[in-house]
Amino acid sequence: MQANYKDKMEVKIAKNSGLCYGVKRAIQIAKKTRRLKSGKVYTLGDLIHNPQVIEELKKREIRPANNPEEIKEGTIIIRSHGASPEMYDLLNQKNIEIVDATCPIVKNIQKLVSKLAEKGDEIIIVGNSKHPETIGLKGHSLGKGIIIENEEEARKLPFKKKRAVISQSTQDFNTFKEVTGALIECTEELNIHNTICKSTQIRQNATSKLASSVDVLFIIGGKNSSNTNKLYQISKRILKNTYFIENAKQITPEMIQGANKIGLSGGASTPPEVINEVSKKIKSNFKHQYHREKTLQCQS
Ligand code: SF4
DSSP: OOOOSSSSSEEETTTOSOOHHHHHHHHHHHHHHHHHHOOOOEEEEEEEHHHHHHHHHTTTEEEEEGGGGGGGGEEEEEEEEEEOHHHHHHHHHHOOOOEEEOHHHHHHHHHHHHHHHHHTTTEEEEEOOOOOHHHHHTTTTTTTTEEEEEEHHHSSSEEEEEEEEEOOTOOOOOHHHHHHHHHHHEEEEEEEEOOOHHHHHHHHHHHHHHHHOOOEEEEOOOTTOOHHHHHHHHHHHOOOSSSEEEEGGGGOGGGGGTTTTTEEEEEOOOOOHHHHHHHHHHHTTOSSSSEEEEEEEEOO
């Protein structure tokens, strides 16, 4: 089938697409650690949820270790998502040197969880139950944390006199609002802490605006990236023609058939080069009369 393209194709990139402060910082710390250490250097799990960056780090001899039990010696980098106190204890017992690249914003959420736990409150953590940041946050809750993924789960909770609620830093704001709304109905005194990171909120707002103004939107990032998945869900709610891709090779002519305006948005773990590569591919492979590229200035 011959794809049909419009004469004027415009490519717009959502504001703040690409690596967030915490992830950039973690990559810099990992590279610096590699330069300074002669022994083996590991990261606790994938340093970021992006296959291209993981491959580049492997070439530099920085390897992910999913199970710290396997590590006998060397240095381990705690990624931007942080880890539970038990994990630090385990690594210390094994005499493995720890380089802590936990994002300072995540560190503050961990401290908040510890403080709330000391008061004895039940703490609802709104987030992905399998995500390392959420697991790490629960680990700081002295056993008082409960991970809730959505409103449906929140509605199953029993009535309580007092509760606190916080969120994973990359949580979708709508989900946080829905869960909080459900908790109000089963809690006499609910202490709400919106701990969604500012950069996440800006990215989500920019992606929503972009989805409302283009014909097709590509969400670019690793399939295992929680925040990129959230961007996909947000965009898909607004625009049916939203595609989740990991790289430029996954774009097919059918995806952009008939599109006049194409939007691109990348998650907090998507390097700018990957976004630029997608933009380049659209420009060169689907070249028509002309293309314009501009960054959509979404006000947060
Ligand atoms: S999304 Fe925000 S809190 Fe999470 S790593 Fe990035 S800067 Fe830190």
